[in-house]
Amino acid sequence: MKELPKRITVIFEPTAACNLRCLHCYHADTDYLPDIMPIEVLDKFLSVLKPHYNSVNIIWHGGEPLLAGYDYFVKAYDRFADFARETGVKFDFYIQTNGTLLDETYANLFETTDTNISISYDGPYNDVLRQETDKVEETIDMLQHRGIDLRCLSTVSASTVHHLVKIYEFFKSKQLPVKFNPIFPDGAALSHKELAISKEDWTDNFIDFFDYWLDDKACNIRVASCMDIIHRFFGVRNGCLNNRCLFRYLAFDARGNFYPCGRLIKEDYRLANVNEIDDLREVFLSPTYLSILDANKARVAKCHACKWYDKCHSGCNATASLFGNMANRNDFECYFNKRFFDHLADICAQGKPISNPYAKQLFCKILNRDKI
Amino acid sequence: MTDSELEILKKLFCDYESENNGQDSCDSFIFDNVSYCYDDYSDCHAPSI
Numbered sequence A: 001m002k003e004l005p006k007r008i009t010v011i012f013e014p015t016a017a018c019n020l021r022c023l024h025c026y027h028a029d030t031d032y033l034p035d036i037m038p039i040e041v042l043d044k045f046l047s048v049l050k051p052h053y054n055s056v057n058i059i060w061h062g063g064e065p066l067l068a069g070y071d072y073f074v075k076a077y078d079r080f081a082d083f084a085r086e087t088g089v090k091f092d093f094y095i096q097t098n099g100t101l102l103d104e105t106y107a108n109l110f111e112t113t114d115t116n117i118s119i120s121y122d123g124p125y126n127d128v129l130r131q132e133t134d135k136v137e138e139t140i141d142m143l144q145h146r147g148i149d150l151r152c153l154s155t156v157s158a159s160t161v162h163h164l165v166k167i168y169e170f171f172k173s174k175q176l177p178v179k180f181n182p183i184f185p186d187g188a189a190l191s192h193k194e195l196a197i198s199k200e201d202w203t204d205n206f207i208d209f210f211d212y213w214l215d216d217k218a219c220n221i222r223v224a225s226c227m228d229i230i231h232r233f234f235g236v237r238n239g240c241l242n243n244r245c246l247f248r249y250l251a252f253d254a255r256g257n258f259y260p261c262g263r264l265i266k267e268d269y270r271l272a273n274v275n276e277i278d279d280l281r282e283v284f285l286s287p288t289y290l291s292i293l294d295a296n297k298a299r300v301a302k303c304h305a306c307k308w309y310d311k312c313h314s315g316c317n318a319t320a321s322l323f324g325n326m327a328n329r330n331d332f333e334c335y336f337n338k339r340f341f342d343h344l345a346d347i348c349a350q351g352k353p354i355s356n357p358y359a360k361q362l363f364c365k366i367l368n369r370d371k372i
Numbered sequence B: 001m002t003d004s005e006l007e008i009l010k011k012l013f014c015d016y017e018s019e020n021n022g023q024d025s026c027d028s029f030i031f032d033n034v035s036y037c038y039d040d041y042s043d044c045h046a047p048s049i
């Protein structure tokens, strides 16, 4: 029987509070509760990890995680370091932040703890959904000036979906790696229907942008959205994509509750509280998790006949749930994947030349070739 | 967690994996000076869709 994973990724939410109120925020339903995770809750989290996991990714998330405060983070990193020393567990740290509170002191901390920084920033259209653009740009300049490798997560809405090339060129000019995410219908976005993107609009514009990117000899940044889809096309399942999250990802909130995913921090998806368990793996036997597994199975069964199943694997569980029901295929994602995989299959069949150095390197790596 | 619960969990995981043909090793590679691992969020912290 296959062994249970020894590696887990936890979307770690030290607070749900946020100092911005972005128009599309999927967290709006949580009411931005101001609680900060007590350090005893973090200690209890560590106690349920052992000895079942040997490698743990911690993704600081929120709300705005830095609202937990600098002293909190220093204490938390000390706890993780002590635990790692005692048990040999390896931790890798990531943070998704709006960048408004990230100063030199935090930068020092993240540098010494090897924390990968990602900033939520929409480039030339940052004011459409977000605020405090000057402050965020100051933070980005400061981090780049210090030589810290960072990346940006850029949300695309109906007002910006036609400008993907312009946004990409902006990120190139700043040498900032970027990932594009279309707005999805949850939280505050539900009250701003004008920002929603149709599946056709997202797919048409993303394909046009992808072709531009593939041809771009001058590309000087990683564009994770393009790399992700190439991975998917060649059947390489990375991260939590393609129905690969179950048993490998969890979210953990300030009150010590576990959820299956950072996008599903909702009462309906609460799996257990850390004080109710002795072993983290117990959350996978909770009634809520079992019903997620059932819904997942039902969705997968509906996809078996699809010619792209081995690449898509029935898509993302959270997306399926947020757009309707986890037991059903998500129409937005399904439409996008089918069109995109058809498009990539055409590109490969025609032997279309690839100029982008990043794409070339990635194709070579995946196809195990010296050149393409 | 009792032994029987552990067995149930393993069975659930195996069912899921056989359906989904997952991979649980961390096959990593260096790309543009960044270490990627197929089993983490690698470049950014959210799914693409």
Ligand code: SF4
Pocket: A302, A303, A306, A307, A308, A309, A312, A313, A314, A315, A329, A330, A333, A334, A335, A337, A338
């Ligand atoms: S493309 Fe659609 S039908 Fe095909 S596997 Fe994905 S979700 Fe299922």
